[in-house]
Amino acid sequence: MPLIDLQGATAGYGAGTRIRIMAGHLRSLVRRLTPARFLNVMKAEGNRVLGRTRINSMPFFLKIESSGLCNLGCRWCTGSRTERARGERQRTRMSLERFQEIIDETGKYLFRVNLYGFGEPLLFPETLDMIRYCSHRNISVVVSSNMNIRQDDLAEGILGSGLEQLIFSCHGTSGKTVKEFMGPEAEPDLAFENVRRVVLEKRRQRSRYPIVSWQFCITGFNQHEMEEARKIAAGLGVNEIRFIKPWFPPDAGREWHSSLFPERSVMKGERRSRGCAWPWRGAYISCDSGVLPCCREELFVRNDYGNLSETGFREIWNGTSFVKSRKLIGNPGGYIPETPVICRNCPELGFPPAVPEWEKE
Numbered sequence: 001m002p003l004i005d006l007q008g009a010t011a012g013y014g015a016g017t018r019i020r021i022m023a024g025h026l027r028s029l030v031r032r033l034t035p036a037r038f039l040n041v042m043k044a045e046g047n048r049v050l051g052r053t054r055i056n057s058m059p060f061f062l063k064i065e066s067s068g069l070c071n072l073g074c075r076w077c078t079g080s081r082t083e084r085a086r087g088e089r090q091r092t093r094m095s096l097e098r099f100q101e102i103i104d105e106t107g108k109y110l111f112r113v114n115l116y117g118f119g120e121p122l123l124f125p126e127t128l129d130m131i132r133y134c135s136h137r138n139i140s141v142v143v144s145s146n147m148n149i150r151q152d153d154l155a156e157g158i159l160g161s162g163l164e165q166l167i168f169s170c171h172g173t174s175g176k177t178v179k180e181f182m183g184p185e186a187e188p189d190l191a192f193e194n195v196r197r198v199v200l201e202k203r204r205q206r207s208r209y210p211i212v213s214w215q216f217c218i219t220g221f222n223q224h225e226m227e228e229a230r231k232i233a234a235g236l237g238v239n240e241i242r243f244i245k246p247w248f249p250p251d252a253g254r255e256w257h258s259s260l261f262p263e264r265s266v267m268k269g270e271r272r273s274r275g276c277a278w279p280w281r282g283a284y285i286s287c288d289s290g291v292l293p294c295c296r297e298e299l300f301v302r303n304d305y306g307n308l309s310e311t312g313f314r315e316i317w318n319g320t321s322f323v324k325s326r327k328l329i330g331n332p333g334g335y336i337p338e339t340p341v342i343c344r345n346c347p348e349l350g351f352p353p354a355v356p357e358w359e360k361e
């Protein structure tokens with residue numbers, strides 16, 4: 001029987017990290033509450049609890065990939081692959097106009113936009129314009145960045161955009177480990193300097209935001225640097241450092257396994273469903289405007305539930321694929337084999353893994 005890793009893509013190290021991540025969502029919710037948003041959340045949660053599949057609520061959270069292009073080459077990241085297999089999504093960047101269309105259609109109900117996917121959002125100035133567009137509409141924005149950016153006024157630009165949270169990805173403290181994870185181009189000193197400038201600019205402007213969260217993916221080869229990372233984090237003055245378990249394929253080398261996480265490879269079908277709320281609460285929009293229920297399996301364009309260059313968001317949100325996903329999640333036992341939606345492959349729902357489309361070819 002094949003072994004697969006049934007753990008989610010990322011997992012916080014310890015309850016503290018998980019609570020802080022949840023608290024971030026709660027902060028956006030409280031900061032951005034309006035009667036329309038409150039009513040929409042109530043409707044969305046009601047629809048979810050009642051198992052409705054065609055719904056009268058809109059997402060209150062979106063993850064939007066402003067850039068699918070990256071300056072670094074993190075191991076295992078689909079965004080940094082230079083070679084594309086047939087059918088794989090081309091890495092591009094979203095236009096400001098497309099982004100504005102999305103926000104114009106959904107913004108009334110949104111508390112929060114996570115403005116990153118598999119590329120580097122701060123590579124392009126449009127990202128700051130996108131954040132500003134949301135801030136002016138009372139929507140929280142979170143960006144995750146490697147901060148390997150050479151731009152003198154980056155800190156001022158970030159502060160001026162109204163960004164709520166900056167997740168700073170740096171998976172080590174020394175050049176050796178950071179390059180091993182993030183590729184030979186990665187420069188931790190440049191990233192630390194940029195983060196330091198953001199913190200100084202926050203102090204200068206007496207601003208609480210953006211909350212700066214250093215995200216450190218723990219592996220076997222960098223876990224010895226965790227203590228050093230805590231010290232550097234304190235010196236930089238970031239709000240928090242959070243350690244997480246990265247995603248890597250089951251056949252990755254031993255060095256990717258950290259002793260801090262149990263090896264979670266379990267027999268297929270062993271885990272019971274934990275359910276999923278995404279298709280009632282949010283959606284993922286890729287750099288080329290493809291819409292999916294979440295960022296798992298976004299690699300192939302054929303997995304898209306629709307594309308915003310052809311169809312409006314509302315139509316996709318209550319289109320055949322979203323409805324099928326909600327049906328599947330509401331009743332995993334009643335699963336119909338020919339249901340061709342990506343939720344069918346989701347280990348979070350406790351399904352034995354289907355053979356991925358790309359392996360059938």
Ligand SMILES: C[S@@+](CC[C@H](N)C(=O)[O-])C[C@H]1O[C@@H](n2cnc3c(N)ncnc32)[C@H](O)[C@@H]1O
Nearest residue numbers: 010116117118119120144145146169215246247
């Ligand atoms: C793919 S990155 C892209 C955004 C940006 N370029 C960055 O580095 O933060 C999105 C998120 O995934 C996290 N990440 C990076 N490598 C990962 C891995 N192997 N498994 C899980 N998450 C990872 C990063 O810390 C980041 O928060």
